[in-house]
Structures are given as C-alpha cells and as structure tokens.
Amino acid sequence: MLEETLVLFRNIRTPGYDGTLDSYRKAGGYQSLPKALAMQPEEVIALVKEAGLRGRGGAGFPTGLKWSFMAKNTGKPSYLVCNADESEPGTCKDRELMLKDPHLFLEGMMIGCYALGCHHGYIYVRGEYFPAIKSLNKAIDDCYREGILGPKLLGGDYELDLTVHTGAGAYICGEESALLDSLEGKRGHPRVKPPFPAVAGFNSCPTSVNNVETLTNVTAILEMGADAYKSLGSPNNAGTHLVSLSGHVNRPGVYEVAMGVGLREIIQELGGGVRGGKQLKGVIPGGSSSPVLRADEIDIAYDFDSVGKAGSMMGSSAIMVFDEDTDVVKLLHRISRFYNHESCGQCTPCREGTHWARQLLRDFLQNNGSERKLNRLQRVGRNMGGTTLCALGDAASMPIVSFLKKFPDDFRQYYATAS
Amino acid sequence: MFSPETQQQVDRLLSRYPIRRNALLPLLHLAQKENQGWLDSKWVNHVAELCEVSPTHVEGVATFYTMFRFRPPGKYHLQVCTCVPCCLVGGPEILEHLEHKLGIHAGHTTKDGLFSIEEMECIGACAYAPAMIVNEDYVEQLTPEKIDQLLDTLATTPQEQETHA
Numbered sequence: 399m400l401e402e403t404l405v406l407f408r409n410i411r412t413p414g415y416d417g418t419l420d421s422y423r424k425a426g427g428y429q430s431l432p433k434a435l436a437m438q439p440e441e442v443i444a445l446v447k448e449a450g451l452r453g454r455g456g457a458g459f460p461t462g463l464k465w466s467f468m469a470k471n472t473g474k475p476s477y478l479v480c481n482a483d484e485s486e487p488g489t490c491k492d493r494e495l496m497l498k499d500p501h502l503f504l505e506g507m508m509i510g511c512y513a514l515g516c517h518h519g520y521i522y523v524r525g526e527y528f529p530a531i532k533s534l535n536k537a538i539d540d541c542y543r544e545g546i547l548g549p550k551l552l553g554g555d556y557e558l559d560l561t562v563h564t565g566a567g568a569y570i571c572g573e574e575s576a577l578l579d580s581l582e583g584k585r586g587h588p589r590v591k592p593p594f595p596a597v598a599g600f601n602s603c604p605t606s607v608n609n610v611e612t613l614t615n616v617t618a619i620l621e622m623g624a625d626a627y628k629s630l631g632s633p634n635n636a637g638t639h640l641v642s643l644s645g646h647v648n649r650p651g652v653y654e655v656a657m658g659v660g661l662r663e664i665i666q667e668l669g670g671g672v673r674g675g676k677q678l679k680g681v682i683p684g685g686s687s688s689p690v691l692r693a694d695e696i697d698i699a700y701d702f703d704s705v706g707k708a709g710s711m712m713g714s715s716a717i718m719v720f721d722e723d724t725d726v727v728k729l730l731h732r733i734s735r736f737y738n739h740e741s742c743g744q745c746t747p748c749r750e751g752t753h754w755a756r757q758l759l760r761d762f763l764q765n766n767g768s769e770r771k772l773n774r775l776q777r778v779g780r781n782m783g784g785t786t787l788c789a790l791g792d793a794a795s796m797p798i799v800s801f802l803k804k805f806p807d808d809f810r811q812y813y814a815t816a817s
Numbered sequence: 818m819f820s821p822e823t824q825q826q827v828d829r830l831l832s833r834y835p836i837r838r839n840a841l842l843p844l845l846h847l848a849q850k851e852n853q854g855w856l857d858s859k860w861v862n863h864v865a866e867l868c869e870v871s872p873t874h875v876e877g878v879a880t881f882y883t884m885f886r887f888r889p890p891g892k893y894h895l896q897v898c899t900c901v902p903c904c905l906v907g908g909p910e911i912l913e914h915l916e917h918k919l920g921i922h923a924g925h926t927t928k929d930g931l932f933s934i935e936e937m938e939c940i941g942a943c944a945y946a947p948a949m950i951v952n953e954d955y956v957e958q959l960t961p962e963k964i965d966q967l968l969d970t971l972a973t974t975p976q977e978q979e980t981h982a
Contacts, residue, residue: 475835487901487939518833525846525884526896526940528953561833564843566882569938583841583868585881601835644902644943651944686901686939716943718902732904736938742881 400659400667403630405618405638406611407654410498417533419540422501428546430620434509435554442513446616448624450636454491455481455572455609456685456713458702461616467596468514469604476604478516479581480507480613482523482530483565483572486685487736488716491640492610494652496523496530500537504560506613508551509620511558514606518559521610522577525566534562569740573788574607576742587742588788611640632658635701641668645719648673657701664700665719676721680804684713686733687793689800690726710800726808730801731759737794745786752794754778767813776802818863823851827867838868845879854894855886883938891926891933893971896950899936902943907959911947912936914961918968931972 402411409415409425422428434442447462468476484492495503511519523531538560541547551558563581565571571580575589578600599605615637619627628636635657641664644650648670655664661683665671672678678693683700689710698708705712720729738752758775761767779798782791802809819827826847830840844867848860856879858872865872879885897915899908912934916922919932926933942948945957956967 484941485939488943489939490941490943490945493941524941525842525882526937526950528950529955559833564846566842566846567884568882580842581839582836583838583870583878585878601839642944644946645905650946682901718905718943720905724905729901729904732899733901736900739938 400655400663402654402668403638403656404654405622405630406495406499406502406614406640409502410494415499417497417499417501417537419501419537419544422499427501428505428552430617431505431508431512431552433620434512435552435556439513439515442509442620445624446513446619449619449627450624450631450634451612451615451619451627452635452702453609454611454615454639454714456486458712461608461612464596464608465510465514465606467594468606469597472604474603475518476514476516477600477606478507478511478514478519479578479600479605479607480519480521480610481572481574481577481607482521482527482610483577484527484610484714485524485569485572486687486714486716487733488642488644488682488685488718489714490642490644491652491715493527493530494640495610495614496527497533500533501541502617503610503614504534504537504541506616506618507560508547508558509616510606510608510613511560512551512556517557518561520561520563520581520600522563522565522571522581524571525564531562531564538562568742569736570742570788570790573790576788577607578605585742587744588790590787630656632656632699632701632704634703639715641700642714642716643669643719644716646673646676646721646724647671647719655700658699658704661696661698661700661705661717664717665696669717669719672719672721674721676723679720679722679724680726681720682716682718682797684711685716686718686736687789687796688713689796690804692804726801726805727759727762727812730797731756731763733797734759734794737790741790741794745791747782747785748791748794751778751782751791755782755794755798762809762812765812767809769813772802772809772813818860819847819851823847831867838870841868841870841875841878842882844868845875845885849885854890855888857887889926889930890935892931894933894935894952896935896937896940897923898938898940898942898946898948900939902939903946903948906946908947911949911959911961911964914964918964932968 443465451461452458549557568586570576571586573588576586580586595605631637641653653668681691698704702712734755738756741748741752743749779795783795830843834840844864861875862872865875897912923934923936947959948957
C-alpha cells in the first residue's frame with residue numbers, strides 16, 4: 399500500500415500544528431538557516447546541486463545549476479524572486495505550504511537569498527490567493543518582530559528583507575520573465591531571451607526565480623543533507639514532491655510522495671480510485687498543458703524522467719483524472735478556452751492559434767464538426783508548438799495534439815452523428 | 818485620497834521597492850479595495866501620481882489583469898471557477914445554478930447591488946473542487962444545496978457584520 403513520504407508536509411500532517419512561528423519553532427524550525435549561515439554561500443549552492451533538487455514549478459530544471467548562473471560582481475543588487483503565481487489548472491500545492499506551514503517555506507527562501515547574496519527577496523503570489531497572502535504577511539511580520547528578518551538575519555550580520563507582492567489574475571505571470579515584468583509594474587509580457595533573468599531580471603538586475611515548493615525543499619536539504627535527500631527519490635529525480643490530485647477520484651487532495659512512485663498507485667491508493675465505481679478513461683499527468691495519457695498508459699513511475707519517457711510531462715505534479723463518461727471534446731474545449739483567455743497576445747501563433755482552436759472545438763460541440771475541421775485543429779495545434787516567445791504556445795499545443803492522437807474516435811463521433 | 822490607515826500601507830509598500838513603479842500592482846489592489854471593489858479614472862490618476870508613471874501606463878497595466886474591475890461589483894462578488902478540474906466535477910453546473918438563482922448572468926450584478934457573479938479561470942482549489950471565492954474567502958466542495966444556504970446567509974447578514982472585499 400502506497401503511503402505518503404512526509405518531508406515538506408511533516409508538520410502539516412501533525413495533529414495540532416497551526417503553522418505559527420511558535421509551533422514551527424517547537425517542531426524544530428529555523429534550525430536549517432543557522433546551518434546555512436555557517437557555510438559560505440557557494441557551499442550552500444554546491445549542497446543544493448549535490449542534493450539534485452529540480453524545480454517544482456513545472457520545468458524540473460536543476461535548482462543549484464540555476465543558482466550558479468547568477469551574474470556576479472555586476473555592481474548591481476541581486477534578487478531572489480519566489481514564483482508563487484500558482485495558476486496551472488490542476489495545481490494547488492504551493493497554496494497548502496503558504497497557508498499551513500509558511501515558515502518552512504520562508505526559511506528556504508531565506509537560505510536561498512543568503513546563497514545568492516540577495517538582501518531583498520520578493521514573493522510574487524497570485525492575487526486570488528487572499529488567504530495565502532494573509533498567512534505569509536503574518537508570518538513575515540512575526541519574523542521581523544522576532545529579529546529573524548531585518549538588518550540582522552537571525553541575529554547574525556546578514557541583512558535580509560522579504561516582501562509579499564500580489565499579482566492580479568494573469569496565468570502568464572507564472573512564466574518567469576513575464577512575472578518579472580509584472581513585478582516591475584508593467585503588463586505581464588514574456589521577454590525575449592537571452593538575456594536570462596540570472597543576468598538581467600528584476601529591474602535589469604541579476605535575479606533567480608524559484609517556485610515555492612522548490613525553496614521549501616531547500617530547508618529540508620539543509621536539515622537532512624544531500625545524501626539522505628537524494629535517497630528519497632529515484633535516480634536523477636531527488637526528494638519528495640507534492641502531488642495535486644483532482645478530478646474523478648474518491649479522495650482528491652494534495653499528497654506528498656517520493657519521486658518515482660507509481661502513477662497508478664497514486665490514483666488508486668492515495669486517491670481511492672475512480673469515484674462511483676467507474677472505469678478510468680484517461681489522466682492528465684502534469685497540469686492542463688501536459689499531454690494526456692490513456693488509462694492503459696499510466697503504469698509508469700511518477701517522476702520527471704519517467705513521465706517524459708511516456709510522452710508526457712510531470713510539470714507541476716498536478717494529476718487530473720477523468721472517468722469513462724467524460725466527454726473529452728468538451729474537456730479539451732475547456733482547456734483550450736483557458737489558454738485562449740490567458741494568452742498575452744504578444745506572439746501571433748499563440749494569440750491567433752488559441753482563438754482558432756477554441757472556435758473549432760466549439761464547432762464540434764455544436765455538432766458542426768467535420769474531417770476538415772479536425773485536420774485544421776490538428777494543424778493549428780501543431781503550429782503553436784515551439785513558435786512563441788514563451789511556453790504558453792506549447793502549453794496550448796500539447797493538449798490539442800495529444801487528445802486528437804489518443805482519442806480520435808471521440809472527436810469523430812461529433813460529426814458522424816451530425817451528418 | 819486614501820484613508821489614513823490605508824495611506825500607511827501605501828507608504829510602507831512604496832518603501833519596499835527600489836523603483837516606485839514596482840509597487841503599481843499592490844497599490845492598484847489597495848485603491849480598488851478603498852473604492853468598494855473597482856477602479857475609476859480618479860483612482861487611476863492618483864495611483865499614477867504615486868508611482869510616478871503616466872495614467873495611460875496605469876490604465877494599460879490595470880486592463881491587462883483580470884482582477885482589476887472598472888465597474889462596481891456587488892457587495893458579495895461570487896467568483897466561480899469552471900476551469901479544468903472544476904469542470905470535471907460540476908463547476909459549470911454550479912455557475913448555472915447561481916445564475917438561475919440570482920437571475921443574472923456571469924459578468925453582471927443583481928439590481929439590489931448585493932451579488933455579482935464572475936466566471937473564473939483556475940483559482941487553485943483543484944483538490945477541493947468545485948470551488949468559488951466570495952470576496953476574499955474560498956468556499957469549496959460546492960453543491961447546489963451549499964450554494965442555496967450560503968446565499969440565504971449572505972442576503973440576511975446585517976450590514977455591520979459584513980466582510981468586505
């Protein structure tokens with residue numbers, strides 16, 4: 399029987415734990431930060447590299463490597479910006495951390511700031527997360543009051559400020575360069591890269607953008623050491639991760655599992671299987687942008703590399719399960735509507751393509767589909783992939799291409815019945 | 818234009834950024850809250866002055882983000898998620914139920930100004946779907962019965978106990 403492996407959720411799963419500074423300290427909190435402060439910043443980066451931590455925001459890029467790209471001796475301040483703009487449909491894990499154990503995350507953020515030589519860190523939280531914003535602000539106020547943050551970080555000689563910045567409802571701001579533009583007080587438009595944020599990020603200063611869960615893992619790595627952390631996951635996929643499980647399962651929720659446990663086991667054993675005793679039809683394994691998997695394709699290990707090998711991606715570890723009664727045309731229409739709404743409009747393939755895809759899918763739903771339209775939808779989907787400044791084009795493209803490939807008959811049904 | 822308490826927050830916010838313009842989004846949030854949940858040109862101009870940018874810039878930015886409104890919302894702004902996970906477990910039906918119950922479509926406000934509905938893209942409550950945000954609070958695992966109950970409670974909440982957006 400698959401069970402949770404509790405590292406990041408260790409406190410949250412403890413009865414009576416309320417996430418306040420007091421209870422965090424009682425649970426052994428703020429013990430990792432002094433360890434980091436006793437090390438050289440480069441040593442902290444080396445440790446994170448050694449632990450094999452990969453970004454939990456979706457791309458799975460090695461965090462230590464990202465940190466080592468930061469431009470040095472530029473004469474400008476450098477910044478750590480936390481991407482808490484959790485908006486990929488299906489993903490609701492960062493909110494758990496920010497709401498229920500904010501200090502565990504903040505401690506990781508402080509360690510990150512120290513490792514990168516930043517004296518000010520910003521946490522860009524999506525605007526709709528009112529409860530998480532309140533929770534973080536309270537936690538940060540408590541830290542200032544207790545002398546953890548401020549001119550003397552934890553009473554030492556390092557100065558650090560943290561600020562919560564509120565977004566305002568734009569999926570695109572989860573893309574790191576759009577997030578930085580938004581943080582600067584502009585429309586959230588992805589930038590042309592290079593230069594990458596590590597060279598010219600927030601206000602053109604060297605910046606690292608990291609996800610909430612990623613930074614929270616840093617606290618754990620300092621606490622347990624690189625080897626113990628690595629031993630938790632599968633090769634090249636270290637540690638545990640938070641899985642947002644939603645859709646047609648008996649027990650939807652956010653679960654913490656070791657990297658590399660079985661995808662089917664997560665759904666069956668943690669999620670309690672498909673609800674209502676129905677058969678599984680398919681799974682969207684890594685947020686709405688990841689290519690869909692059919693029920694017969696989910697006997698795989700759930701980590702970055704294995705899901706990648708299966709032709710999809712683990713992304714932000716958001717699993718959406720749908721049963722045999724699901725109308726996949728309707729589902730894809732809803733996904734396409736989302737990307738159409740969230741396209742920033744900068745690049746033509748995405749701005750136009752998401753609109754066309756949505757219209758074509760609506761035609762199908764109105765029993766106005768045809769083979770020609772099916773082919774057109776396929777072309778529109780394919781042509782958005784890899785042709786835009788940021789990954790939103792790909793995110794819109796992958797579901798279309800994969801749904802058409804995996805469930806072609808479901809689409810044909812819509813015009814077979816019409817004619 | 819801000820109340821003295823909010824002005825303190827404004828000053829504190831401005832001190833947290835290297836450039837005044839950086840505080841634009843948080844300031845717009847404060848302005849919107851101060852103005853009963855929406856922005857007009859008066860507030861746009863004021864925020865522009867505070868951030869030392871042109872009103873056109875502020876307007877361009879504000880219109881890019883869905884959370885900034887240019888019409889007054891209802892006293893209770895019901896933001897219903899119908900995105901992918903919510904869509905799988907009845908989000909659109911919840912929206913329909915609300916629309917039917919209140920006699921308005923999403924994007925509109927009831928005549929008495931009490932309720933407004935907005936259809937949302939993913940609000941990040943996927944494991945607790947279907948869900949919506951009422952002003953600033955998440956209400957999750959919605960059912961039509963839960964909606965009916967909530968509407969009744971909100972409609973009869975006395976003025977002084979209101980939680981405001």
